[in-house]
Amino acid sequence: MKSALPVLTVIAAILLIWIVAVVPMNIHLTADQAQRDGLAVTPETPVERQAYSGLGLTFRNPGLIAQTFVQERPRLPSPHQVGAELWKTVVDTRITSKRSLVYHGWVTLSATLLGFAIGTGLGILLAVGIVYNRAMDMSVMPWAIASQTIPILALAPMIIVMLGAIGIQGLFPKAIISAYLSFFPVVVGMVKGLRSPDMMQLDLLRTYYASPSQGFWKLRLPASVPYLFASLKIGISASLVGAIVAELPTGARAGFGARMLVGDQYGQPLVTWAALFAAAITAAALVGFFGLVERLTLRRMGMQTA
Amino acid sequence: MTETTISAAGLSLTFQTNDGPVHALKDVKLDIAKGDFVSFIGPSGCGKTTFLRCIAGLETPTGGEITVNGMTPEQARMARAYGYVFQAAGLYPWRTIGGNIKLPLEIMGFSKAEQAERVDRVLQLVDLVGFEKKFPWQLSGGMQQRASIARALAFDADILLMDEPFGALDEIVRDHLNEQLLQLWARTEKTIGFVTHSIPEAVYLSTKIVVMSPRPGRITDVIDSPLPKERPLDIRDSREFIEIAHRVRDGLRAGHVDV
Numbered sequence: 106m107k108s109a110l111p112v113l114t115v116i117a118a119i120l121l122i123w124i125v126a127v128v129p130m131n132i133h134l135t136a137d138q139a140q141r142d143g144l145a146v147t148p149e150t151p152v153e154r155q156a157y158s159g160l161g162l163t164f165r166n167p168g169l170i171a172q173t174f175v176q177e178r179p180r181l182p183s184p185h186q187v188g189a190e191l192w193k194t195v196v197d198t199r200i201t202s203k204r205s206l207v208y209h210g211w212v213t214l215s216a217t218l219l220g221f222a223i224g225t226g227l228g229i230l231l232a233v234g235i236v237y238n239r240a241m242d243m244s245v246m247p248w249a250i251a252s253q254t255i256p257i258l259a260l261a262p263m264i265i266v267m268l269g270a271i272g273i274q275g276l277f278p279k280a281i282i283s284a285y286l287s288f289f290p291v292v293v294g295m296v297k298g299l300r301s302p303d304m305m306q307l308d309l310l311r312t313y314y315a316s317p318s319q320g321f322w323k324l325r326l327p328a329s330v331p332y333l334f335a336s337l338k339i340g341i342s343a344s345l346v347g348a349i350v351a352e353l354p355t356g357a358r359a360g361f362g363a364r365m366l367v368g369d370q371y372g373q374p375l376v377t378w379a380a381l382f383a384a385a386i387t388a389a390a391l392v393g394f395f396g397l398v399e400r401l402t403l404r405r406m407g408m409q410t411a
Numbered sequence: 412m413t414e415t416t417i418s419a420a421g422l423s424l425t426f427q428t429n430d431g432p433v434h435a436l437k438d439v440k441l442d443i444a445k446g447d448f449v450s451f452i453g454p455s456g457c458g459k460t461t462f463l464r465c466i467a468g469l470e471t472p473t474g475g476e477i478t479v480n481g482m483t484p485e486q487a488r489m490a491r492a493y494g495y496v497f498q499a500a501g502l503y504p505w506r507t508i509g510g511n512i513k514l515p516l517e518i519m520g521f522s523k524a525e526q527a528e529r530v531d532r533v534l535q536l537v538d539l540v541g542f543e544k545k546f547p548w549q550l551s552g553g554m555q556q557r558a559s560i561a562r563a564l565a566f567d568a569d570i571l572l573m574d575e576p577f578g579a580l581d582e583i584v585r586d587h588l589n590e591q592l593l594q595l596w597a598r599t600e601k602t603i604g605f606v607t608h609s610i611p612e613a614v615y616l617s618t619k620i621v622v623m624s625p626r627p628g629r630i631t632d633v634i635d636s637p638l639p640k641e642r643p644l645d646i647r648d649s650r651e652f653i654e655i656a657h658r659v660r661d662g663l664r665a666g667h668v669d670v
Contacts, residue, residue, distance in 0.1 A: 305497045305498075305499060305501050306501050306503075308469055308495075308497070309495065309497065309501055310518075311469060311488070312467055312469070312488065312493070312494070312495040313491065313514075313515045313518045313519065313566075314488055314489050314491060314518075315518045319518050323514065323517070323518070324503070327503070327505045328503075328505075330505070406504075406505040407504065407505055407506070407507065407546035407548075408504050408505055
């Protein structure tokens, strides 16, 4: 609750900047529209108006400011337009409809969760391998890092086309791209976590003549839990980005990515913006969920959370 | 004649470093009898901790002989012949005090019933009854260190090795723990190896004080304490106590001069 005020302050600042920016961003459009509606606009022709910046044109036509907030196809939609579009497509539309963002959200979310599960599993296995096997320690990490330097936007269509060629379509290819983005933070975090016990704690187990597997289950694994949660929170949002990116290049018919593309291609910025916000809210909810699980788990384990 | 528990002869340990060999221990000869309370004292780098780790089989000597209960340190470690207490308590934050004490018992395969019974017993020994369900962060530093001693006692090894266990605690807590440690030693009749760099602590606790000096790490004096087994805290003001402390100080100084 302590964080409520700072968070609200930041949101208020962003909203303010957004609202202020709407006017100059949309003023040219608004002026053209007003002229078609027979209103007086200065300067009088669209060509002349192009010579003016958004701000310059706003100062010459202060009467049009109110109109910039309600354009049907604005360059920058105003907050209340995005809010209204979100409300319409989330609450007012049946979730079985192709226009419902809940429907599209579920399509993206299912790929996200599957990919996240694959990525997390793979990441934990790789981390255990890196910590316990010297050859893997020397070889895996550089490749894992290299894998993250390849632009996912370039890689995603290849993966989808190739998997499509061997008959794998739909959820799974998207999940692979999600996994590709989410395994990395898990590897990094888990390697650090599994290596977090210090020399003294390892020596203590040696004095008990503990076996390596006892060392793993009783010391290394529990010690890595706080690190794992930090990674999961990064991994889940990376997963969501992966699933959305996977929907963009291949003309997917459903999902947040598909909605963003449709909005762009058919000149419906509100659709794009609503999908964008829905994706951001989903990501925040997922990260918040894992934050909650983290708190409950660590409290149960008796470890105080910072 | 009491039986010898730990016996070292000609013991050497040389670490190879980038700056050349470091002689952590050179030609160390020492016999520790069963039931002895032996303190190792000396400046840092004198090899006192290294010697303790050699007894525990955590370091492998590069020369000489060492036996623990007539076995090699490695065999003794396998036989779980000793409990080791480190400078930091090193309790697992995700386990309760009881859970931490159970750790060695779980690893060594004691039954659940026996684990519970042993936890009760050692908690009594270190005066922590009622704290079984607390987590380490809920305890003071001194209590945490007592819990770590309980953990080392839980599986009934007859040797207790302690590496500056109270080094990080303040003087008052330290005095209190020293007193308790002596009582515990009297009750359990364990053989204790205790590393410290405090002269009063070494003299107050020990039946045998081993003075060491660095470069190379070696023993410069072994003092058999004439103090009685019963030692109230104010024994530290007695003439005998002060004489022994003097001898320890002289030994430490002698070791320093010839560097």
